[in-house]
Amino acid sequence: MHELALAEAVVTAALETARSNGLTRITRIEVRVGELQQIENDAFELAIRELLPPGEPSVAGAVVEVRPDAAVFRCRACGAAFGLSETGGPQGDDASEAIHFIPELAHAFLRCPSCQSPDFEVTAGRGVRLEAIEGD
C-alpha cells in the first residue's frame, strides 16, 4: 500500500523530532491529511500505530490522531477560491489514482470552476503533515 510508505515517513519524522528534542516518551502524535491525498483516515491511523517501534523514545500508550484538512484552491488566473467538490472532483479512476499518489498532479486533471484555468494554487489540504508531537 502506498499509504504505508507515508505512514512510515510520519513515524520516522516523529521519532527523529522526539529524539532531537530530548523526549524519552511520546504521548501524542497529531497528523493532518489533506483531502487531495484521498487517504482513509482510520486506516492511516492504524498504519501509523502498527509501524511505531518499541524502544526509545517510548511510544507505549501514545495517542495517534489523524485529522482531515479540506482542500482549498485559489485560481491564479481569475482569483476565485474554491473547494474540491466545486471542481467536480477527479473524473475517473486514473485522475483519482494520480492525485492520490501525487497531489500536485491535480493540475493535470482539475480546473478552476469559474474560468477553467489549470493555473491554481492549493492553499490547504494537499498532503500529509506532522502537525504536533507531545511527550516528556
Add this chain to the structure above:
Amino acid sequence: MIDPRDPRVAVIPRRLAGVERILAVTGGKGGIGKSLVSTTLALALGSAGRRVGLFDLDLTSPTDHVILGLAGEFPTEEFGLEPPAVAGVRFMSVRYFIGDRPAPMRGRELTDALIEILAVTRWQDLDVLVIDMPPGLGDTTLDVAHLLPRAEHLVVASSSALVKETARRMLRLLADLRAPVAGVLANMARDDRHGVGDLAEDHGVPFLGALPWDDGVEEALGNPQRLLEAPFGRAVRGIAARLVGAP
C-alpha cells in the same frame, strides 16, 4: 509541543539507502539532449550489467518514456511505489499517472511533487540512479542539491555559445551549492571544435567526452537496442564505462 515538520523528507534517505550512486544529468538550457543522454546512459549501464534506475524529473512534461518505448508498464504498489523494469531500467515518471496531459506546476508545487515521489518510491538496490533533470537553474536544481546532496551532476553542453553560457552558470551554481559534479560532456558534436573541454577545464571538473550528432537517433527512439547500437549510443556506452567502470 514540537515544531511541525514535513514527515516525507525524513524518510527520503531510507528510500535511497540501497542506491550506491546518483547521477543527475543537467545543463540548464532546454533542447540540449538531457533526456536522451540520461535515458541512454541508464540503458547503457543496464546493458553493461549494472542495476540501474531512471527518474524523469521533468515533472511538467516528461519524455523519457518515449525513448524507452514504454508499453503498459506501471509501478507496483507495495509499501510505496516500486518502479517497473523497462528495457532493463527501473523507471519512474509522472507519465504513468498523467498520460499525455500537461501538468502545469509552479515552484512550491514542483518541490512538493518531488518530495512526494522521493518519499514513496522504493528503488530497491541499485548501482546507479540516473536522474533526468528539467531545464533551468531554479526550483528542481535547488531541490535536488538540498534533498539529494550526494547526487553527482553531469552537465550536458554543446558547441553553441548560448548553451555554454548557460552551462557556465550551472557549474557556478553547483559550486555555490557545493553539489558534486561528475563532469561535463559535449552533446551534438559535429567535430572536435566544440570547446566543451575548455569549459570543463575552466571550472576544474572532468571532461567526460563528446557525443556525436547522429541523424539516426530520432528513428531509434522507442527502440533501446537500436539506440545503444547507433553511433550516439556507442559513445554514451563509452562515457558510462568511464563514469562507473566495468561491472
